[in-house]
Amino acid sequence: MRALGPGSLSSFLKIILDVVYVCLWVGVCGVGIGILVALLFSFDPTFMGHIHLDSEDGDLTGKGPLLAWVLFCAGAYLGIILAIVQRLRKVFVTLTAGDPFHPDNVTRLRLIGLLLGGLEISRYVFQAASRFLDQDHDGRGFSLTAWFAVLVVLVMSEVFREGARLRREAELTI
Amino acid sequence: MSIRVHLDRVLLERRMSLTELSDRVGVTLANLSILKTGKARAIRFTTLDLLCRELNCQPGDLLVFDASPDDGDDEGIEA
Numbered sequence: 001m002r003a004l005g006p007g008s009l010s011s012f013l014k015i016i017l018d019v020v021y022v023c024l025w026v027g028v029c030g031v032g033i034g035i036l037v038a039l040l041f042s043f044d045p046t047f048m049g050h051i052h053l054d055s056e057d058g059d060l061t062g063k064g065p066l067l068a069w070v071l072f073c074a075g076a077y078l079g080i081i082l083a084i085v086q087r088l089r090k091v092f093v094t095l096t097a098g099d100p101f102h103p104d105n106v107t108r109l110r111l112i113g114l115l116l117g118g119l120e121i122s123r124y125v126f127q128a129a130s131r132f133l134d135q136d137h138d139g140r141g142f143s144l145t146a147w148f149a150v151l152v153v154l155v156m157s158e159v160f161r162e163g164a165r166l167r168r169e170a171e172l173t174i
Numbered sequence: 175m176s177i178r179v180h181l182d183r184v185l186l187e188r189r190m191s192l193t194e195l196s197d198r199v200g201v202t203l204a205n206l207s208i209l210k211t212g213k214a215r216a217i218r219f220t221t222l223d224l225l226c227r228e229l230n231c232q233p234g235d236l237l238v239f240d241a242s243p244d245d246g247d248d249e250g251i252e253a
Contacts, residue, residue, distance in 0.1 A: 172215040174205045 003095075010095035017089045024082045031075040038068040073126055077119070084115050101163035109157035117150045178238045181210045184229050199224040 002008040042065045087108040094102040120143065185195065192210060196203040201221060208214050222233055229236075 169215050172208060172213060174201065174209045174214050174217050174221050 004100060005098040006096060008096070010092055014089065014092040014096050017085055017092060021082070021085050021089060024078060024085060028075060028078050028082060031071050031078060035068050035071045035075065038065075038071055042068060073122075077122065077126075080115055080119050080122070084112050084119075087112050087115075101160060101167045103164045103168075106157055106161045106164055109153060109160055113150050113153035113157060116146070116153060120146045120150065176240050176242075178240050179209055179212060179214070179236060180238055181206075181225075181236055184231055184235055188229055190229070195225075195228060198228045 004010055091105050091108050091112075094100060094105055124142075185192065192206050193203060195201075196206050199206075199221075201224065209217065217237075222236070225231075225236060226233060
């Protein structure tokens with residue numbers, strides 16, 4: 001199976017990314033609605049008084065601000081993933097068109113690398129905050145794989161920069 | 175870049191248009207235009223061979239080294 005061009009593996013992956021992109025948008029909208037609902041409950045617990053939410057830890061309506069904060073963090077996390085998938089989709093559009101060394105792919109890949117790094121750092125911050133609030137919280141620690149992926153993507157962006165330069169040179173060779 | 179292409183001058187001397195040269199050597203008009211306007215970064219020996227053959231000239235008639243201070247445009251070769 002071909003890797004580039006129409007009807008290739010790239011176009012198949014592009015379709016998968018399109019589906020993921022739509023799902024992420026639905027997720028972000030859902031989280032946004034969840035934040036609004038949580039804030040409504042936090043400002044006015046008697047709002048929609050006939051609704052009473054309970055969890056294992058007790059009354060949920062009293063934990064509106066905390067819930068809103070957690071949902072905000074989840075929304076931000078989803079937003080970063082959405083931005084990464086959006087850039088990836090654009091990269092795969094160029095791959096499907098058979099033009100991998102498009103100059104814009106350099107910026108896209110570098111941004112993906114930086115966003116992946118930001119995602120990892122935000123995970124550490126969120127885990128530290130969770131540990132501060134809940135002493136028993138046991139999250140995933142430093143991930144060598146994640147940072148390796150960040151570095152690989154950043155190096156790949158530089159490889160694409162060189163590819164774009166060579167493509168430009170080839171275009172201007174008569 | 176200090177290499178200048180004098181394709182327009184050679185064409186004028188031969189009273190030949192760029193379109194006619196394009197038809198004769200089999201290089202697209204767009205590529206010859208890039209060469210003529212000085213935007214080209216490189217020229218293949220095969221292209222140079224075709225141009226010299228059709229224009230009945232030497233490579234030195236088409237390409238000239240000009241050591242005068244650069245115009246700041248290192249994107250291409252000035253025609």
